[in-house]
Amino acid sequence: xxxxxxxxxxxxxxxxxxxxxxxxxxxxxxxxxxxxxxxxxxxxxxxxxxxxxxxxxxxxxxxxxxxxxxxxxxxxxxxxxxxxxxxxxxxxxxxxxxxxxxxxxxxxxxxxxxxxxxxxxxxxxxxxxxxxxxxxxxxxxxxxxxxxxxxxxxxxxxxxxxxxxxxxxxxxxxxxxxxxxxxxxxxxxxxxxxxxxxxxxxxxxxxxxxxxxxxxxxxxxxxxxxxxxxxxxxxxxxxxxxxxxxxxxxxxxxxxxxxxxxxxxxxxxxxxxxxxxxxxxxxxxxxxxxxxxxxxxxxxxxxxxxxxxxxxxxxxxxxxxxxxxxxxxxxxxxxxxxxxxxxxxxxxxxxxxx
Amino acid sequence: xxxxxxxxxxxxxxxxxxxxxxxxxxxxxxxxxxxxxxxxxxxxxxxxxxxxxxxxxxxxxxxxxxxxxxxxxxxxxxxxxxxxxxxxxxxxxxxxxxxxxxxxxxxxxxxxxxxxxxxxxxxxxxxxxxxxxxxxxxxxxxxxxxxxxxxxxxxxxxxxxxxxxxxxxxxxxxxxx
Amino acid sequence: xxxxxxxxxxxxxxxxxxxxxxxxxxxxxxxxxxxxxxxxxxxxxxxxxxxxxxxxxxxxxxxxxxxxxxxxxxxxxxxxxxxxxxxxxxxxxxxxxxxxxxxxxxxxxxxxxxxxxxxxxxxxxxxxxxxxxxxxxxxxxxxxxxxxxxxxxxxxxxxxxxxxxxxxxxxxxxxxxxxxxxxxxxxxxxxxxxxxxxxxxxxxxxxxxxxxxxxxxxxxxxxxxxxxxxxxxxxxxxxxxxxxxxxxx
Numbered sequence: 123x124x125x126x127x128x129x130x131x132x133x134x135x136x137x138x139x140x141x142x143x144x145x146x147x148x149x150x151x152x153x154x155x156x157x158x159x160x161x162x163x164x165x166x167x168x169x170x171x172x173x174x175x176x177x178x179x180x181x182x183x184x185x186x187x188x189x190x191x192x193x194x195x196x197x198x199x200x201x202x203x204x205x206x207x208x209x210x211x212x213x214x215x216x217x218x219x220x221x222x223x224x225x226x227x228x229x230x231x232x233x234x235x236x237x238x239x240x241x242x243x244x245x246x247x248x249x250x251x252x253x254x255x256x257x258x259x260x261x262x263x264x265x266x267x268x269x270x271x272x273x274x275x276x277x278x279x280x281x282x283x284x285x286x287x288x289x290x291x292x293x294x295x296x297x298x299x300x301x302x303x304x305x306x307x308x309x310x311x312x313x314x315x316x317x318x319x320x321x322x323x324x325x326x327x328x329x330x331x332x333x334x335x336x337x338x339x340x341x342x343x344x345x346x347x348x349x350x351x352x353x354x355x356x357x358x359x360x361x362x363x364x365x366x367x368x369x370x371x372x373x374x375x376x377x378x379x380x381x382x383x384x385x386x387x388x389x390x391x392x393x394x395x396x397x398x399x400x401x402x403x404x405x406x407x408x409x410x411x412x413x414x415x416x417x418x419x420x421x422x423x424x425x426x427x428x429x430x431x432x433x434x435x436x437x438x439x440x441x442x443x444x445x446x447x448x449x450x451x452x453x454x455x456x457x458x459x460x461x462x463x464x465x466x467x468x469x470x471x472x473x474x475x476x
Numbered sequence: 477x478x479x480x481x482x483x484x485x486x487x488x489x490x491x492x493x494x495x496x497x498x499x500x501x502x503x504x505x506x507x508x509x510x511x512x513x514x515x516x517x518x519x520x521x522x523x524x525x526x527x528x529x530x531x532x533x534x535x536x537x538x539x540x541x542x543x544x545x546x547x548x549x550x551x552x553x554x555x556x557x558x559x560x561x562x563x564x565x566x567x568x569x570x571x572x573x574x575x576x577x578x579x580x581x582x583x584x585x586x587x588x589x590x591x592x593x594x595x596x597x598x599x600x601x602x603x604x605x606x607x608x609x610x611x612x613x614x615x616x617x618x619x620x621x622x623x624x625x626x627x628x629x630x631x632x633x634x635x636x637x638x639x640x641x642x643x644x645x646x647x648x649x650x651x652x653x
Numbered sequence: 654x655x656x657x658x659x660x661x662x663x664x665x666x667x668x669x670x671x672x673x674x675x676x677x678x679x680x681x682x683x684x685x686x687x688x689x690x691x692x693x694x695x696x697x698x699x700x701x702x703x704x705x706x707x708x709x710x711x712x713x714x715x716x717x718x719x720x721x722x723x724x725x726x727x728x729x730x731x732x733x734x735x736x737x738x739x740x741x742x743x744x745x746x747x748x749x750x751x752x753x754x755x756x757x758x759x760x761x762x763x764x765x766x767x768x769x770x771x772x773x774x775x776x777x778x779x780x781x782x783x784x785x786x787x788x789x790x791x792x793x794x795x796x797x798x799x800x801x802x803x804x805x806x807x808x809x810x811x812x813x814x815x816x817x818x819x820x821x822x823x824x825x826x827x828x829x830x831x832x833x834x835x836x837x838x839x840x841x842x843x844x845x846x847x848x849x850x851x852x853x854x855x856x857x858x859x860x861x862x863x864x865x866x867x868x869x870x871x872x873x874x875x876x877x878x879x880x881x882x883x884x885x886x887x888x889x890x891x892x893x894x895x896x897x898x899x900x901x902x
Binding site (some may be wrong): 293297459 | 495498499502508509510511512514534536537538540541569
């Protein structure tokens with residue numbers, strides 16, 4: 123165990139990134155992720171790195187593309203409207219098979235929306251971070267401590283699978299302070315980046331980092347190869363947490379900060395004799411389909427709790443082959459559900475006497 | 477287990493006070509969380525922060541049913557007093573709030589903290605005076621231990637701040653006697 | 654005996670450019686400069702979106718393809734990650750002066766130590782002859798079929814003049830490849846740009862007036878005449894900024 127520090131989620135993301143060997147941060151100010159950029163601005167110069175404020179989110183993500191092309195570990199962060207701007211670049215990064223970490227500290231939308239916490243970019247993050255047939259890995263930590271481990275894991279996964287990895291957080295997680303221990307996480311084996319554009323040095327043929335394949339046959343082959351990697355990800359890298367699901371009649375499915383609140387609701391439901399449990403996907407892409415499906419044989423129903431209008435419901439239905447009903451409880455626009463609200467929904471579903 | 481809601485105007489040191497509570501909790505191995513309201517409040521509007529100090533891992537970081545409410549202005553009292561659990565504690569700054577709490581089922585504590593801070597010549601430390609009063613009234617932390625925490629909270633470059641905070645905290649302790 | 658050879662910094666891949674297009678000349682000039690300065694091993698080039706997107710296949714150095722207009726931001730990322738590299742972008746007028754204007758301006762404001770090769774032929778080539786930010790007033794394109802009209806489509810942008818107001822720009826010169834003497838001058842300018850990057854002076858940008866016989870609807874020869882008569886009038890050749898000259902003054 124290392125020393126426990128009291129830190130905001132945003133700061134912990136930055137610190138964990140630096141400790142993961144990331145020397146480059148490119149960003150653009152937006153609430154509620156600002157502490158991350160400020161932490162980078164303060165720390166990077168002292169620790170042999172660079173923090174650069176770009177002229178836009180678009181420029182920032184393309185600086186990430188450039189830096190990632192040289193094989194360097196690089197991170198950018200933003201919040202919902204800024205992520206929309208980055209989507210073009212993310213699509214190119216996916217198409218160019220470049221590893222990097224992208225942080226979305228979500229806020230309410232659509233449009234300029236608000237600045238309070240939300241999870242309303244779930245579909246964007248898991249289904250379409252830009253145009254084209256492609257994905258990014260999406261990790262959803264639920265505490266400042268988990269941020270510390272998952273940011274390092276994000277860099278490793280990105281390098282191993284050669285694709286961007288998104289940390290999907292929200293304004294509450296970014297702003298809250300909790301104790302965090304940056305104990306070194308077990309190192310994973312990272313493949314050599316022999317594809318990097320860092321000058322061929324006369325030792326090899328020139329490397330090309332590109333996403334353009336003008337022949338459809340070639341582009342299809344490239345996309346299919348990428349989907350083989352997504353398949354491997356799903357086989358090997360799915361992460362989730364289960365809490366009291368063993369005998370649960372109602373399985374709540376929630377991720378990130380909402381899972382914390384749902385956990386309190388589950389405890390309170392148990393006190394009332396309702397057999398509730400919590401399933402928390404940590405990887406939102408790849409989604410823990412198999413693991414959720416296994417619960418569908420025992421549970422009577424599922425309840426998706428999110429800070430949005432039900433974006434994850436279909437993923438649950440698909441995961442459980444529609445074997446059981448899937449309900450939804452959500453708040454949106456920056457509202458955070460309370461444990462009492464969730465408990466009321468649990469009671470409503472269970473008819474008050476499970 | 478304590479779920480604490482601190483509320484007042486931006487600039488009253490609400491977030492700082494909350495941070496002192498979680499730091500003290502963390503140092504003795506408690507599970508803690510600190511969640512601020514954020515946004516335009518920073519510019520002088522209302523400001524609040526949710527603090528959890530517990531033996532069990534913290535579920536929701538958002539305090540919706542506080543055991544303890546610290547209200548540093550009237551809008552905060554009116555907004556949050558109804559949410560305090562029955563048998564809970566409400567500490568309010570009676571120099572800024574000209575009414576009493578309407579709750580009869582709570583432990584209501586009144587302290588003219590802002591007046592005391594102004595009189596003592598450190599008008600920005602009403603928050604710390606309130607903390608002292610809270611600690612003595614509720615026994616949330618050992619008083620001597622919390623005094624040490626407050627003293628060490630000042631940046632190394634400004635040790636005089638630690639001394640001032642200690643004086644303010646002592647004023648809160650004394651007022652509770 | 655003088656043997657005419659392909660520069661080492663060019664691959665053996667045949668260019669896909671239209672007959673009479675000047676991209677081939679400009680590619681060659683960049684490659685010759687890289688050879689002469691011995692920079693190939695530590696050079697990373699950024700290809701744009703547009704006709705010259707396949708530049709990544711033609712240069713023998715490491716190459717990255719950027720999203721449309723974003724080459725200067727990509728180059729920034731490369732250079733900041735590895736300041737010892739020699740980094741250049743190769744961009745057309747739509748890429749650099751329309752969709753990528755912000756990236757162009759800010760790379761200049763920051764004084765990124767990179768070299769931009771800006772090929773201005775006053776039209777979008779790859780998409781088939783649409784109006785560019787540098788299309789001249791009165792010039793016909795498929796999206797200005799009645800000629801570019803100031804009141805409707807606005808005025809063409811003079812990039813070298815604009816960026817030379819930025820403090821981080823070390824060197825800005827407009828050249829042309831319409832004739833042998835100008836080709837020589839163009840090569841000297843490109844060489845100077847790379848040299849200034851090696852000396853860490855800041856941003857160097859070389860704007861090269863170029864032709865598009867296919868979309869201009871002219872023969873290669875007539876295109877060169879059109880360039881001389883029309884483009885040079887609006888886009889005068891010359892050095893717009895050179896901080897090494899200012900330093901010695």
